[in-house]
Amino acid sequence: MNIFLLQTAADNKRDFDFGIVWRTIRDLGESTLARAPYLVIALILFGVFLIIARVVRGVIHAAGTNTRLDVTLADLLGRLASAAITVIGLFVAAVIIFPAFKPGDLITGLGITSVAIGFAFKDVLQNFFAGILILWRRPFVVGDQIKTKEYEGTVEEINVRSTRLKTYDGERAVLPNGDVYTNSILVRTAYDKRRIKFTVGIGYPDSIEEARRTIKRVLEDTEGVMSDPGPWVYVTELAPSSVNFTVYFWTGSQQTNVLAVSDRVATGIKNALDRAGIDMPFPHTVVLFHDVTGERDGDIERAAYLAKRNGDASAQVRS
Numbered sequence: 001m002n003i004f005l006l007q008t009a010a011d012n013k014r015d016f017d018f019g020i021v022w023r024t025i026r027d028l029g030e031s032t033l034a035r036a037p038y039l040v041i042a043l044i045l046f047g048v049f050l051i052i053a054r055v056v057r058g059v060i061h062a063a064g065t066n067t068r069l070d071v072t073l074a075d076l077l078g079r080l081a082s083a084a085i086t087v088i089g090l091f092v093a094a095v096i097i098f099p100a101f102k103p104g105d106l107i108t109g110l111g112i113t114s115v116a117i118g119f120a121f122k123d124v125l126q127n128f129f130a131g132i133l134i135l136w137r138r139p140f141v142v143g144d145q146i147k148t149k150e151y152e153g154t155v156e157e158i159n160v161r162s163t164r165l166k167t168y169d170g171e172r173a174v175l176p177n178g179d180v181y182t183n184s185i186l187v188r189t190a191y192d193k194r195r196i197k198f199t200v201g202i203g204y205p206d207s208i209e210e211a212r213r214t215i216k217r218v219l220e221d222t223e224g225v226m227s228d229p230g231p232w233v234y235v236t237e238l239a240p241s242s243v244n245f246t247v248y249f250w251t252g253s254q255q256t257n258v259l260a261v262s263d264r265v266a267t268g269i270k271n272a273l274d275r276a277g278i279d280m281p282f283p284h285t286v287v288l289f290h291d292v293t294g295e296r297d298g299d300i301e302r303a304a305y306l307a308k309r310n311g312d313a314s315a316q317v318r319s
Contacts, residue, residue: 042093049089053082073135076160123178124161130177131160140187145255147186151175168255193226194253196262200269201242203279208235208243214276218268219249224261226250241283 057078064074135158140146144155146165153167163180165173188194202211212233219231231249238244247269251261273280 038096042096045096046089046093049085049092053085053089056085057082073132076132076135123176126178127161127176130181131158131162134158134163134177134181135160139185140190144190145188145253147188148175148180148183188255189253191253193250194258195248195250196258196265197246197248198262198266199236200245200247200273201239201280202245202273203281204243206243206278210276211245211273211278214272214278215245215247215269218272219247219265222261222264222268224251224257225265242281 060078060081061074064071064077134140140155142155142158145153146155151165151167151173153165153173155163156166156172157164160177162177163175165175167173200211200215202208212235215233216231219225219233220227225231226249229250231247234246234248236244236246247265249261249265251257270280
């Protein structure tokens with residue numbers, strides 16, 4: 001047994017020829033030296049493509065600034081163009097170093113893989129392309145006050161994935177761009193001014209024209225109410241317990257300004273109507289009880305109610 005093992009080891013030693021290893025290393029070195037000029041040329045060309053990519057990125061960013069394109073979109077387009085040029089340069093260098101390499105075969109092989117990646121990252125890609133469209137079409141910009149679904153606030157940031165809002169309660173809402181682009185959006189600060197309206201009710205016995213003049217004077221004297229276009233005061237409803245005016249006026253579109261001016265207008269109208277003796281009734285119910293002392297049931301209660309409402313001291317109530 002020992003003799004057999006020694007004989008096998010001797011045979012293996014004879015079979016292991018160092019000459020083959022040396023020839024392999026020598027051939028590899030020779031082929032590397034032969035391809036060295038191509039390697040140098042490939043590196044030089046790749047460096048040129050990198051320089052071109054950087055220049056193109058800078059040109060796109062400058063062009064976006066000059067054309068008032070969104071800064072984020074201009075930077076994104078510059079990055080995409082730079083990445084595309086870099087990839088092309090890498091393919092060119094690979095073909096020079098390895099002539100058998102064919103970029104077309106690589107792209108064909110990636111076809112099925114790209115479909116699988118597309119399904120896996122569908123939401124990510126949707127938000128990405130929606131972000132590009134938002135930055136390009138600019139339905140709103142950073143600083144605008146918008147409302148979408150249940151969120152309302154000031155736009156803090158728009159990137160290729162999401163839109164960030166600072167709500168009026170001081171909270172941050174991060175909205176996926178896919179949802180923002182596919183849903184209705186109310187841009188409250190798209191224009192410099194915004195129309196505000198609310199309802200004011202007066203009693204039926206009161207003069208409509210006097211109340212209208214009183215309300216208009218308040219609107220004309222209130223700071224923040226625009227004179228062009230001017231305010232409007234229309235009778236819009238004969239409600240069960242009041243004659244309702246709808247008051248329209250224009251003010252600055254910022255939310256803080258809207259709240260402040262609306263407060264001044266509402267307070268001024270209430271005080272002015274009180275000074276003019278114009279009633280601002282609220283819904284109420286009158287209950288008439290049976291009274292055998294009147295000519296008709298409920299005469300005494302009705303006369304008392306009318307005297308109190310009209311402030312008529314000469315109204316006499318039969319006892």
